[in-house]
Amino acid sequence: xxxxxxxxxxxxxxxxxxxxxxxxxxxxxxxxxxxxxxxxxxxxxxxxxxxxxxxxxxxxxxxxxxxxxxxxxxxxxxxxxxxxxxxxxxxxxxxxxxxxxxxxxxxxxxxxxxxxxxxxxxxxxxxxxxxxxxxxxxxxxxxxxxxxxxxxxxxxxxxxxxxxxxxxxxxxxxxxxxxxxxxxxxxxxxxxxxxxxxxxxxxxxxxxxxxxxxxxxxxxxxxxxxxxxxxxxxxxxxxxxxxxxxxxxxxxxxxxxxxxxxxxxxxxxxxxxxxxxxxxxxxxxxxxxxxxxxxxxxxxxxxxxxxxxxxxxxxxxxxxxxxxxxxxxxxxxxxxxxxxxxxxxxxxxxxxxxxxxxxxxxxxxxxxxxxxxxxxxxxxxxxxxxxxxxxxxxxxxxxxxxxxxxxxxxxxxxxxxxxxxxxxxxxxxxxxxxxxxxxxxxxxxxxxxxxxxxxxxxxxxxxxxxxxxxxxxxxxxxxxxxxxxxxxxxxxxxxxxxxxxxxxxxxxxxxxxxxxxxxxx
Amino acid sequence: xxxxxxxxxxxxxxxxxxxxxxxxxxxxxxxxxxxxxxxxxxxxxxxxxxxxxxxxxxxxxxxxxxxxxxxxxxxxxxxxxxxxxxxxxxxxxxxxxxxxxxxxxxxxxxxxxxxxxxxxxxxxxxxxxxxxxxxxxxxxxxxxxxxxxxxxxxxxxxxxxxxxxxxxxxxxxxxxx
Numbered sequence: 001x002x003x004x005x006x007x008x009x010x011x012x013x014x015x016x017x018x019x020x021x022x023x024x025x026x027x028x029x030x031x032x033x034x035x036x037x038x039x040x041x042x043x044x045x046x047x048x049x050x051x052x053x054x055x056x057x058x059x060x061x062x063x064x065x066x067x068x069x070x071x072x073x074x075x076x077x078x079x080x081x082x083x084x085x086x087x088x089x090x091x092x093x094x095x096x097x098x099x100x101x102x103x104x105x106x107x108x109x110x111x112x113x114x115x116x117x118x119x120x121x122x123x124x125x126x127x128x129x130x131x132x133x134x135x136x137x138x139x140x141x142x143x144x145x146x147x148x149x150x151x152x153x154x155x156x157x158x159x160x161x162x163x164x165x166x167x168x169x170x171x172x173x174x175x176x177x178x179x180x181x182x183x184x185x186x187x188x189x190x191x192x193x194x195x196x197x198x199x200x201x202x203x204x205x206x207x208x209x210x211x212x213x214x215x216x217x218x219x220x221x222x223x224x225x226x227x228x229x230x231x232x233x234x235x236x237x238x239x240x241x242x243x244x245x246x247x248x249x250x251x252x253x254x255x256x257x258x259x260x261x262x263x264x265x266x267x268x269x270x271x272x273x274x275x276x277x278x279x280x281x282x283x284x285x286x287x288x289x290x291x292x293x294x295x296x297x298x299x300x301x302x303x304x305x306x307x308x309x310x311x312x313x314x315x316x317x318x319x320x321x322x323x324x325x326x327x328x329x330x331x332x333x334x335x336x337x338x339x340x341x342x343x344x345x346x347x348x349x350x351x352x353x354x355x356x357x358x359x360x361x362x363x364x365x366x367x368x369x370x371x372x373x374x375x376x377x378x379x380x381x382x383x384x385x386x387x388x389x390x391x392x393x394x395x396x397x398x399x400x401x402x403x404x405x406x407x408x409x410x411x412x413x414x415x416x417x418x419x420x421x422x423x424x425x426x427x428x429x430x431x432x433x434x435x436x437x438x439x440x441x442x443x444x445x446x447x448x449x450x451x452x453x454x455x456x457x458x459x460x461x462x463x464x465x466x467x468x469x470x471x472x473x474x475x476x477x478x479x480x481x482x483x484x485x486x487x488x489x490x491x492x493x494x495x496x497x498x499x500x501x502x503x504x505x506x507x508x509x510x511x512x513x514x515x516x517x518x519x520x521x
Numbered sequence: 522x523x524x525x526x527x528x529x530x531x532x533x534x535x536x537x538x539x540x541x542x543x544x545x546x547x548x549x550x551x552x553x554x555x556x557x558x559x560x561x562x563x564x565x566x567x568x569x570x571x572x573x574x575x576x577x578x579x580x581x582x583x584x585x586x587x588x589x590x591x592x593x594x595x596x597x598x599x600x601x602x603x604x605x606x607x608x609x610x611x612x613x614x615x616x617x618x619x620x621x622x623x624x625x626x627x628x629x630x631x632x633x634x635x636x637x638x639x640x641x642x643x644x645x646x647x648x649x650x651x652x653x654x655x656x657x658x659x660x661x662x663x664x665x666x667x668x669x670x671x672x673x674x675x676x677x678x679x680x681x682x683x684x685x686x687x688x689x690x691x692x693x694x695x696x697x698x
Contacts, residue, residue, distance in 0.1 A: 130615035131651065141651040150619035171620050174599035176580045178569050179617060200616045201571045204652030223646050226575025226671065270581070283525055289585035290535050296582070306673060307575055346524050517573045 040092035061478025075390035093119035178516035209480030214314035225518030231460025235467035238456030250437035252316035264461035278507035279356035316442025361508035375463020381409035387459035447475025484518025566604035572611030606633040
């Protein structure tokens with residue numbers, strides 16, 4: 001990672017106890033230690049200097065507990081840390097300065113029992129009814145009842161008014177989709193408001209990680225969100241490697257990038273078809289899903305898994321490419337490019353599709369900025385962020401990544417970003433193959449003798465994907481905190497839906513395509 | 522319109538041909554059993570009870586032109602009331618326990634329960650914890666377990682075939698564990 005410009009760190013210069021400084025485990029990210037009392041003030045300074053909140057979490061493996069918040073402005077990344085030494089039960093809320101902090105803090109309260117001072121919305125978020133208000137799973141595992149009742153008394157924000165109806169869907173939706181609950185307030189066919197309720201697929205990922213070794217952690221990271229297996233595994237592997245100051249061989253990093261781009265292409269193909277299908281254009285769904293199937297079959301043949309699960313190892317990758325494999329990939333890229341051109345022509349210039357997609361589900365640039373939206377959701381609403389270009393790690397630091405950007409913020413723009421990114425990825429993969437370094441595909445990963453922590457950042461297909469890993473002296477995980485891009489992008493759905501008709505909700509939702517599993521953890 | 526027709530004509534039929542590919546022999550077998558037992562159609566209600574969404578991607582792949590699940594008369598339905606089989610993916614999270622039971626109870630008997638994927642079969646990476654009940658088996662009577670993380674579309678098709686071969690179990694149990 002290239003050294004960050006000091007602008008964000010300079011914003012908190014008069015508040016820091018230590019730093020800003022580069023520290024082991026953080027790559028190029030600068031660390032700033034502040035007192036818990038200055039936590040919110042420091043965040044306010046970040047916000048005033050154009051910083052967005054990228055992640056907010058607590059490391060309960062550290063003694064005392066440590067609060068961490070990652071801020072970014074372009075390629076400038078700063079990690080704010082506060083030791084909760086004197087009072088480990090409270091911390092000032094960042095929600096007055098960052099809208100995204102609200103639900104993250106509600107979730108942290110549920111899991112850790114931390115009180116966030118100044119947090120207005122004190123409803124539970126991750127907690128349903130498997131454990132009580134006074135129980136906090138990351139402090140001590142609760143013993144849930146044999147039959148956990150349905151969460152029927154969640155206090156959705158009330159809405160009043162003549163001819164306002166409320167419609168609730170979920171947690172089980174009508175299709176092959178992950179579970180979550182949506183409460184619509186409608187007037188006639190128009191949506192007045194939408195409120196999300198997530199947490200149904202909370203599997204206790206953070207608690208599951210504690211005590212695992214590096215291999216076990218990567219297996220878990222692969223399954224944080226199955227569609228982002230490579231992104232989460234790479235972020236976790238990067239954190240592990242930085243914590244242990246291990247540098248994977250150049251060939252391994254190039255292969256990881258190849259896998260990450262393959263994951264991006266597969267998901268964008270699937271989404272492009274699904275978006276078209278949600279407005280009844282099944283022709284595109286069939287075409288794109290056929291392309292995706294061919295792509296996945298190559299994954300299975302060359303990398304051993306259709307969705308590239310478990311292809312990464314601490315210190316490298318578990319797969320390699322021979323000349324034949326490379327030739328097959330180059331042929332795949334050529335064929336996909338040839339298929340994409342006529343399909344893109346049809347999809348981007350078809351009156352019935354235009355009618356349904358253009359102007360539907362508009363996320364304004366201001367909303368996207370306020371929420372800290374990233375990935376294709378941000379880039380379709382003018383947020384020009386992409387780690388691969390802004391703060392590139394190897395091998396992206398030697399590749400010039402073109403980042404598609406649109407200002408319209410509608411479903412059509414989110415579709416265009418995906419279609420463009422498929423072509424960009426094909427080009428990147430050709431270049432990766434052309435300069436694939438020789439040598440081993442993995443190096444031995446040794447746990448750091450006195451323990452340590454690392455931060456991993458990867459631009460997955462959905463956007464910036466983050467992992468924080470802390471280890472004890474024997475190489476066992478004491479804290480794993482993944483941050484799926486969906487955490488930042490789910491709230492966008494609530495902002496963009498009002499004013500649209502309820503029947504357009506599925507296509508709006510698909511255009512965001514948040515991961516429920518990646519959010520709920 | 523012409524562009525679309527041209528594309529359709531150029532694409533041709535991708536659905537794997539009627540020869541010795543494993544998919545086809547499997548498909549034919551599924552078809553025969555469906556004809557015999559379910560008057561030619563099987564309706565499946567899918568519930569993600571705590572999946573990482575990998576299984577869902579492969580369930581979607583069953584519908585692509587290569588596999589074309591509907592050619593066998595198998596289709597996914599929106600309501601459990603219309604379903605012959607409940608296909609569960611994921612480790613059962615505690616927060617989905619009630620919804621999963623509701624879906625199962627809403628299905629008319631006889632009903633099949635299919636656990637798809639390692640998590641649904643044996644708890645996978647997650648097992649039983651404060652957040653998860655564990656395998657589907659811990660909650661519902663499972664007729665067929667389809668292993669794999671996630672199971673491939675061909676494995677899923679094989680699992681469906683196995684489900685249809687479960688004679689004595691077709692009456693289904695009407696009580697959860």
